[in-house]
Amino acid sequence: MRPGTGIDLDLTPSSSLEWLETNGLGDYAQGTATGANTRRYHGLLVANLPHMDRHVLLSTVEDWLCIDTESIPLSSRYHPGCVYPQGQNHLKSWQASPCPAFVYEVAGLRVTRRIALVHGSHTVLIRYTVEATSESEGALLSGSELMLRVTPLLAFRRYHDLTHANMDLHVKTFPIRAGFKIQPYNALPPIYIRSEGLFDFLPSPEWINTVEYPVERERGFDYQEDLFSPGLFEIHVMPGDDIILSASLDEQFGMAASGIPEDLHTLWDAEMARRSVPQETGKRKAKNAGPLCSFLAAQSEDFLMKTPGGRSLLLAGYPWFGSWGRDTLIALPGTTFLAGRLDEGLAILRTIALNACDGLIPNTFDGDGQPRGFNSVDASLWFAWDCQLMLKVLSKDPERTQEFLDLCAPTLYSIIAAYRAGRVPFTRVATSGLLEVGTPSTQLTWMDAQVNGRPVTPRNGFPVEIQALWYNTLAFAHSLAKKREDPDPCTSRELKALRAAFAAHFTLPDGSLCDVWRAPEDGVPDTSLRPNQLLAVSMPEPIAPKSSWKAIVDLVGKKLLTPFGLRTLSPDDPAFCPVYAGGPAQRDGAYHQGTVWPWLLGPYTDALLKAEQVDENGEKEKSRRKPSRAVKQLLETITPLVTTHLREAGVGHMSEIFSATAPYAPDGTTAQAWSEAEVYRMLLALRAADRETYENWEKTLPSFS
Template sequence: MILLDETICRNYSDSSRREWLETNGLGSFASGTVSSANTRRYHGLLAASLHPPGERFVLLSKLEETILIGNQRYELSSNQYRFVVHPQGHHFIKQFRLDPFPRWTFEVDRISLEKSVFMVHGENTTVIRYEILDPTPHQFAVLAVRPLVAFRDYHSLTSENGSIRRQLEAEEPGLLRIRPYEGLPELRIHHNGIGFTVNPDWYHRFEYLEELDRGLDYWEDLFSYGYLSYELSPKKRLAFLIATLKEKPSLSVSDLDQMESKERVRRQKIAVSIPQADAFAQQLTLSADSFIVRRSEGAMSVIAGYHWFTEWSRDTMISLPGLALVTGRLALTRQILSFFFNHCDQGMLPNHFPESNGPPEFNTADATLWLFHVVREYLDASEDLAFVKEEAFPKMEEIIYYHQQGTRFNIRMAETDGLLSAGADGVQLTWMDAKIGEWVVTPRYGKTVEINALWYNALRVMEQLCKRFKERQKEEQYQRIADRVQKSFNQMFWNADDRCLFDFINGDYKDRKLRPNQILAVSLPFSLLPLERARSVVRIVKEKLLTPFGLRSLAPEDPDYRKAYRGNLAERDSAYHQGTVWAWLMGPFVDAYLNAFGTSSEILKYLKSLLEPFKAHLKEAMLGSISEIFDAEPPHTPKGCGAQAWSVAEVLRAYQKIACCDLDPPKD
């Protein structure tokens, strides 16, 4: 449970920067801030995926809530307008809890009112519940709730227009049907109110300050058809509003209780699915579940981050061990691997599946190689040799063949040294993939350090599998190539002057920029380096790149180093991999440290301390989750997506790995 008291809740600066997130396993979400003011275009109570997990539309933006007690009217909502917050309902928030759903406790004129929000798993349905707590015999209030709708693509904003239908589609007992625009689905609002007052009108110029900070358009108009009224008293303690795209019969309080109980039980099972889990690990496990989605055709996949990312294979492959294997979801891992095997083409996984359901994009040199690591980890966890031999291994052989012979974007094994080379003008192929117009910000063409670490590991995985399958000839073949790669790598990538690795090699040019990519040469199961070189790499990464929230993407002394990730899109993208801290890299750093220095009690204590700042972070940005990136310099402000799959997955995986090492005899 995450708990925020009134000192945070009633401070608008604090409460409007703390966000909450609910998801439904389809790519849809509900999200907002503790203050209840929307600060992003992505905030809304129902941002529904119309073709899971893509084509997301913000349908129900927010609710304006007013409670009437006697002759007094109290506004519970908050909104940011130009130079003013109005109303200021955050002043009535006594407490906010994530338990496991977002819950607010309001204190108004001796009445305590609890509000909760949750999404129903597998449905485009959001449930908002209000309950008066411990009412005295004569307490009575009326709650007025005004739904505000947007009905637009979640990347865009809407303004007053003449195309909107100003009348409800239908009003029935306990149900409102809303369809503002032709071609978009009907929103059904179930409720137990005592009446609905028709009052159609536009509400103008809501300001989203996070969008302003990102250099984007930041104001929006929202439309309301009217407001619902509810009685709150000892006899009618509970009010609800259920926004859904699903055709449902009339809903009662009992139905609501069943929906909430079912979802609570589902999340409790997930939270306790990993051994020796403390509160931190359980919260990360719950967060991990939010990224798992079922596509419209039934396949399982991974959302890279909320709010604006969809499916990226690199993120999926890096995340899977933490999202699914650590949490014991072996069948899920197999399903996701099958989905990506089915989309493998010319020895490559797609880099990205567009939201528009167009053809996948293949501009990645590393995602496919991460797949070998996942298959190995899956086999170690499951001993599912049949799946690996019958489905995975043939595809993996095909991938190796294409990488040897050559595939898209000049990805090819060099005949001279066995190393993997990749690159095409104007195309970003590594995880450092920022591009502004035709400018690739970090053009790492040629032989890159992490791609070749992954290539080497892929070859060793194939060698191991061939040994298990008793294919001796193939085993020797992969062993010869891997040995050659290891020798060439040490000859070409070792930077003797700086006692670390070059970042990439292109012809005679060897890039000396100190980046975190070299940590993969030590962190992966098959290390390329002799022990002393491995330790030297870890030491220099620790000295120059390590922060409380991950590794910097570039060393501070570099002339291209950027201290902060801010400004418009071009300014932010130019800083994305030029110093900005990436949380997911904490996982490889922990692996590398263990590989290089062993598992003594002192080392495990040190590594545990590295993950401590993330415990506080769970209460600071997207509550209960881990941000995509952080500024390079203190206070390392969280930036980018508030909930990022590989950030959560790698911190959880590293945390559990350290815990497991603690149970085993130490190794120095």
């Protein structure tokens, strides 16, 4: 986490608070503020392995402070009916920045354990500092023998799975300079674990049985596994000592060319220095946008990665999501080029464009950056939106603009051709020009949850946001072709007819839009109040009639807006689910049936600011007043999201979803890219709309600088 923000000060250590470390390679480390893992996804080194996706390699360490003959636990684990060891009893404080730090006080000593991944290296550093709590305590301990006993606990399994004691694991350790090497399974790489200081490593292989993960149990999944201990370090210490252990997939990490171990403190200091200021690319954009936006821009670096082959990807969320086409394109502006990372944004768009197949953008990418699946109906259409926003950023750089157009224009035209040719699964262009998608048994839009193989929110027919994305793509391609003197993929007459067909089919008596229109022979239109209709207003080329903009925004704001995002279904609907909880079926059943999603604040803000520019008849407002009231109300509404929430769940990050009613409990991933990116983009838009109102509001927030 970016240091110096203060948002993690005075937080009471709790297993509900989670920290996150990343390294830009797709690896991560994650755990709780008590030090006890509560999810199968938690671990100190969860590595993105070539051709194999992420694996939890080093799950945790068991560490004890030994004073003469007394052993005092620092770490904690869950086992059936108990916590063992009970290091949480000695944990006095915890903080997340600039890296997770656990402070223990026992017998006149203060022991601090810090954890950091090294950027660009498959390596975790674990740093212990030992101090006397006072001079008098130090004097009393001067004749005592002090030792840290540290036992690495290995999982070596896919991060979605669990492991159990087995006879296939290779228990033998091999001595290396300042530590040992072990390769538990032939198919996985060896890990090299080293320690500083005066130590003995005692090989003593054993399985630690029935480790439990309480959150997995709550979520209705298997929750027990066995971890393997290859042996333990006995590190001799005294007050004032500062010892670093490293666990790495790189045999040469921490070793000089001469073969002599390097000072790990130098490597630690270099990593902390890298974190001490936002990356230069981020500073250029974020520095003038205020401390909150600067903080969010710095944090979003966690979602960027380079594959083993050097491809640039954006990860959808931690701890369990990889790279998704739709998520990437929605999160990309607020994570990269609007946050000052122009080169990263261009690189990711290039990866996406070059991996398009017959005009289709991949639904997912694996850990190597290879496309996996082309079964999303909307991912390809979000590409146009990214290109539109990118061109605004590039507007003052003609050379790069031309280079970008040469990349995106052919991809854009091929996307349109793919839809018209019927190459997009379960999708066809109707005679009206609108897009019909799916069957009653498919789930092809972002509302894709299933229970027992059936969609929870059937969106077959003509989903409103698909029409909005389709029209925006066509209108953008039309203007692009005109500028470049390319063949026109969609004429002005076709666009006008498309707008007319949309208005005729989708407009409801109250001025809002139905969620899914269906022809009479295909069933009843779905008039459920959902946030999807916002895209018909929010897109750069909006398909909704201007006369409906205010009605759409007002109704969505009244029924769906919450302090943490937008509900996915009106509370007035009989199918509304107020709480996201229970096992997989219960949670999937609530996923888009009311559950709040922060990312929707981006489209809501775009639509709100557009609606402020027109009157109820869709005519342009004659007075050029600032939308001060609307900006102020929205900022005040979402204040808990950027204050309270950044101090809970995944500290410093934003969750994927929230329950639909107070207290709006966070859930899903603890760090979700499109949540943070779209909130960041929302804040930039509100600041641009009324800077004075925004800055007055920001002064009321806790310090982010």
